[in-house]
Amino acid sequence: MFCCSIAIGQTKKGAITELADPKGWVIETRSSAYQLYINSSNSIRPVFYGSREQAEQQKKNAQWFDGIEEVPVRGNFPFKTPALEVIYADNVRDAELEYVKGEVIDIEGRQTLKITQKDKYYPLEVTSYIRVLPEFDILEKWMVVKNTGTKGNIKIENAQSGSIVLPADEYMLTHLAGKQMNEFQQQQTLLTPGLKVIQSKAFKANFNPPWFMVRPQNAAKDAGPAWFGSLHYSGNWDLTFDKSIDGNVQILGGINFWDSAWQLVPGASFETPKLSVGYTNDGPDGAAQNMAAYARKTILPARHRNDLRPVLYNNWEATFYAVNEDQQLELAKKAKDIGIELFVIDDGWFKGRTSSTTGLGDWEVDKTKFPNGLGPMIKKINDMGMDFGIWIEPESLVPAAEVYKNHPDWVFDMPPNRTLPITRRYLNLAKEDVYQHLLEVLSKLLAENNIKFIKWDQNSYLSETGWKSAPVEIQREVRIRFMKNVYRLVDELKKRFPNVWFESCASGGGRVDLGMLSRMDQAWVSDDTSPLDRIYMQYGYLWALPANTMVSWVTGNAVHQSTSLDFKFDVSMAGVLAVGDDLRKWNSGDMATAAKKIAEYKVIRPLVQQGTVYHLVSPFEENRSALQYSDATTRSAVICYNMAEYLMGSQYGSRQASTLKLKGLKADQAYIIQKIEERDKPGTTYKGAYLMNIGIEWPVKGANKSQILLVTPKQ
Known part of the structure; x- marks a missing residue:
């Protein structure tokens, strides 16, 4: 390793300092320093990336090492x-x-x-x-x-x-x-x-x-x-x-x-x-x-970046492909009664769509299901005080679709005509005519209907990516060109229809990355809506991405699991709350519970969607979990879950701590702790230091139970 002398001249330009001897740069952020050096062979070498304090010490010790290049090449x-x-x-x-x-x-x-x-x-x-x-x-x-x-x-x-x-x-x-x-x-x-x-x-x-x-x-x-x-x-x-x-x-x-x-x-x-x-x-x-x-x-897209995400209802688990206007309006009325703000029709609304093997790719309203088109139904939903959204899967099609029959050359192929056992095929979006077709039909759909939300799905894995009509030398560019045109398509639609919300979905959480989230306002996390499973997935998701992108539905009971409606709502309230069950099957008690929980969510929604998240208790380590959401004043919401009973007693002592410790509070500040359902009552007062260092008794008893706490600085 080569070591050179301390820098003796420098020019600072904000976060970037240009060094004169040795030539290079120091790039500083709030906590970090990234040092680059031009060595005697005129090659750029990154010599340190870490804390600013370590970087200062490194300069004092003249530890400038000649390591891997900034752009390492073959x-x-x-x-x-x-x-x-x-x-x-x-x-x-x-x-x-x-x-x-x-x-x-x-x-x-x-x-x-x-x-x-x-x-x-x-x-x-x-x-x-x-x-x-x-x-x-x-x-x-x-x-x-x-x-x-x-x-x-x-x-x-x-x-x-x-x-x-x-x-x-x-x-x-x-x-x-x-x-x-x-x-x-x-x-x-x-x-x-x-x-x-x-x-x-x-x-x-x-x-x-x-x-x-x-x-x-x-x-x-x-x-x-x-x-x-x-x-x-x-x-x-x-x-x-x-x-x-x-x-x-x-x-x-x-x-x-x-x-x-x-x-x-x-x-x-x-x-x-x-x-x-x-x-x-x-x-x-x-x-x-x-x-x-x-x-x-x-x-996140600038248009809705600072907006609270609406509480949405999705009809998929209620009606699947068998949709019609009267049925959807019946669901919409019930959705309105529990406080839903956005009503979304999922798969099944377009021409010929009666099963997973029909219709996909023909993005026209099915006149058998909606003889009046979507417009009159959307107006009635708008009159109820809700926006309207719709599901699409633009990149895919099925062999029975008219677009497939009319344009077989638009589909990926791998001679000699091999086909995997899947119902969906991919359109070759690397082709300009495919891009223009999708832009035209989707623009027409949005221009003719008051659609304020698009759920953009993709349910297949890219396979058989043959492009035999392209010159041989560029055929292996197809995967990259495809993705460029997906981005281009979303970008152009957002330019034409700037007020429309977009949600990314791909058989669940298959497209949850910063590239897609620079275009999509939120993301579907998983097709698994079991609250117990979601606790783990959501805890992991929040290491990587913000809560205001994490959509979570309340649905019917998962296989082999029976949990309360309160528990399901509390799990889904950890991100962007949504409901996806058949509301026609809910009794009056279920409807009242849902209305109460949605009202509670709207109380904590600014904290959850725009606050700072703290991982308090990991479900990967214990049979309980807790997340804290805080704003700049340290006002907080804490969501606690039990996944199982604690075994107590002389023979089976609990291996987990029985307290809840909070984070990020002000040590000398007094805080009022309230259960969210008792937010009109006085609550209990603690100092921030006590809540962070000693903690309060774990607020949940019993398996598959939950509790939401409000933490408010005392005035």
Whole structure:
């Protein structure tokens, strides 16, 4: 490792300081410092990423190390994981980048370090960007790869969004994994020498969303260093953790180029999606809070970014495909009576849709089910005081659909006409005529009807991605082009219809990432609506994303589970509350309970959707769980759950603590604690220090029970 002298000159430009000797930059956020150095070989090297205090000490000790490149490429010694792999026109596969220039620019009001490098021998230019969001302790990294030549293509075989290197230590990786009906399960593993790869190859991420957190193995549970990150991409992606034998950990993230490649013709560029990375000294909750605030305040679509998400009703579990106007209006009247604000018709409203094998792809209103169209029904629902929403699955179709019969060339194919045993097929959205068709039919639907909400679903895994009509050299671009046009389609629809809310859905939580959430206002977490299962999924989800994107339905009893309606509502109130049961089967007591719980939710909705989340008790560690939501005044709502009875007595003592400790309060402030259903009563007063350090008695008794507490600073 090469070490050089202390910097003797510097120019500070806000969060980015330019160093004169040695040449380089220090990028600072509220808690972190990221140091880059231009070595004697004119190569950019990241030499430190961590706490600002450690960075200061490092400068004092002159510990500037010559490690992995800022953009590691395929070439030279293979002791790294490359972020960029190309093949030149003469079939040379190694690249060697050298520094050209660096400048601090402004991108959307944020300081950004722009570094340009070029290959020493070939017409390849690589521009990497580091955009600084100091208040969230987050850096956004991405790069643009350009063929600057006049003849000959450059083939990209891998182009990651960014790479960071952690100091040598023993590290624990936390990520989320699972499957359809069981998403967002918290996973932890020790990073040992070698590679750990988390990836998606199926165009959906029910198995694992593109988020991570890495902490020293010996770090305190609720405090200390945490590196975290998330990828802005909804197609195939990967996150790689490469631990060297010396203990350093290189982390990379970007598009997964499995079965993909990209041809750069002369003059053309390829831009990667963003990788957001961060560092905090405040432990796991600090990482989660930074990521949630960052997503809530800068990523979510600006039009509804600061709006409270409405309480919605979805008709799917009540009527499935057999929908009609009278039936939906009957449900709407009941929905209005319990306090619903948005009424959504799911699958079954469009032409010929009577089962999973019919109609999908023909996005016209079924005149048999709705002879008057949707307009009169929507007006009646609006007159009840509710907005109207609808379900679509634009990227898919079934062989029985008219669009399939009329345009078989629009469908992915893999000669010789192999077909997997699935009911749905994918439209090849890489094709411009497919994009234009979907834009036209969806624009027509929204223009002709007062639709204020779209649930955008995708229920298939991308398969058989043949594109035989395209030139051979670009056929392996199809997965990337497909995703670009999905984004383009949503963007154009939002431009044309700016007041429409969008919800991302993909067989549950298959498209819950910052790339999609920069376009969608909220997300469906899972097709599993069991409250017991949802406690685990929602606890995991809130490590990575904000609560105002986490949609949770109250539905009928899950298989082998029987829980109260109160419990179901309390679980669903942890995010964006929704109801999906058949209200026609609810008795008067059920309706009264629902109305009461929805009214309670509206009391805590600003805290839940816009507050700071604290993970108090993990269901992955105990048979209970608790989440705290706080605003800037430290007013809080705390939701507590029991998943099982505690075994008590001399022989079976409880292994869990019997108290509830809160977080983030002011130690000297007095707080009033109330049960939400007793919010008109005086409550009990405690000092913040007592609530955080001693705690109160655990407020829930019995299995499958819950309690919501209000915590209010005393005036």
